[in-house]
Amino acid sequence: MREIYVVFEVEALTREFLSGKTAVVFDVLRATSSMIQALASGAARVVPTMEVAEAFSLRDSLPRGSVVLGGERGGLQIPGFDIGNTPQEFSTQVVGGKTVVMTTTNGTRAILMALPAARLYVAALTNAAATARAVAASGPEDIVLIGAGTERRVSWEDTFAAGAVVERLTAGAEDYSLTDSAQIALEIWRLSTGDVQAALRRGRGGRNVMKFQLDAAFATCGAVDSIDFAARVHKEPLEIVPEPA
Numbered sequence: 001m002r003e004i005y006v007v008f009e010v011e012a013l014t015r016e017f018l019s020g021k022t023a024v025v026f027d028v029l030r031a032t033s034s035m036i037q038a039l040a041s042g043a044a045r046v047v048p049t050m051e052v053a054e055a056f057s058l059r060d061s062l063p064r065g066s067v068v069l070g071g072e073r074g075g076l077q078i079p080g081f082d083i084g085n086t087p088q089e090f091s092t093q094v095v096g097g098k099t100v101v102m103t104t105t106n107g108t109r110a111i112l113m114a115l116p117a118a119r120l121y122v123a124a125l126t127n128a129a130a131t132a133r134a135v136a137a138s139g140p141e142d143i144v145l146i147g148a149g150t151e152r153r154v155s156w157e158d159t160f161a162a163g164a165v166v167e168r169l170t171a172g173a174e175d176y177s178l179t180d181s182a183q184i185a186l187e188i189w190r191l192s193t194g195d196v197q198a199a200l201r202r203g204r205g206g207r208n209v210m211k212f213q214l215d216a217a218f219a220t221c222g223a224v225d226s227i228d229f230a231a232r233v234h235k236e237p238l239e240i241v242p243e244p245a
Contacts, residue, residue: 003176029206
């Protein structure tokens with residue numbers, strides 16, 4: 001029986017815990033929502049980096065015009081970057097056919113910290129069902145759903161999204177065992193599904209989005225199951241690409 005864990009803070013991750021497990025990273029507001037949208041808009045791949053300087057260096061090492069730099073620090077677009085970190089910025093006109101190099105305060109850091117997992121995905125509410133299908137088919141490994149968090153703290157919306165995936169994984173299935181953390185995430189999801197956009201506004205991440213007057217992000221990040229593919233992290237070379245159904 002496969003156990004499902006939800007990790008609320010990435011600081012709790014260790015190589016030993018992740019070893020041999022399938023992991024999924026969420027940063028719903030807004031990094032992983034933007035990554036999924038970039039791939040849906042035809043980006044060739046998304047490459048996460050930890051530091052801004054690393055993103056610039058990677059861009060300069062690739063053919064001129066083939067890279068779009070996206071991301072934020074402190075919630076705002078990084079100077080010298082092409083776009084910020086909100087899904088509607090990642091349109092086909094901007095990212096189609098391009099390598100999207102991203103660095104963000106929480107999301108890309110969480111992805112890089114989760115690399116020791118045997119299999120790794122990034123997910124958002126927009127591809128929750130597709131992610132659940134991919135994870136269910138991934139093998140016998142236990143499953144770790146990881147919230148990137150906000151300001152190094154637990155994130156309401158990432159826990160909410162993890163609960164959506166837990167619900168989809170366990171619907172009609174009997175071969176999963178929910179840890180207490182997975183049950184907490186599932187209950188948060190079930191209590192809040194009457195109005196997803198309102199739920200996204202409840203946490204610190206949502207308040208930050210409103211503070212920066214980026215309210216349009218709630219509609220794009222809250223479009224549950226609107227994108228029908230999972231996003232797999234390949235480690236060598238490091239890239240995020242759609243995983244065929």
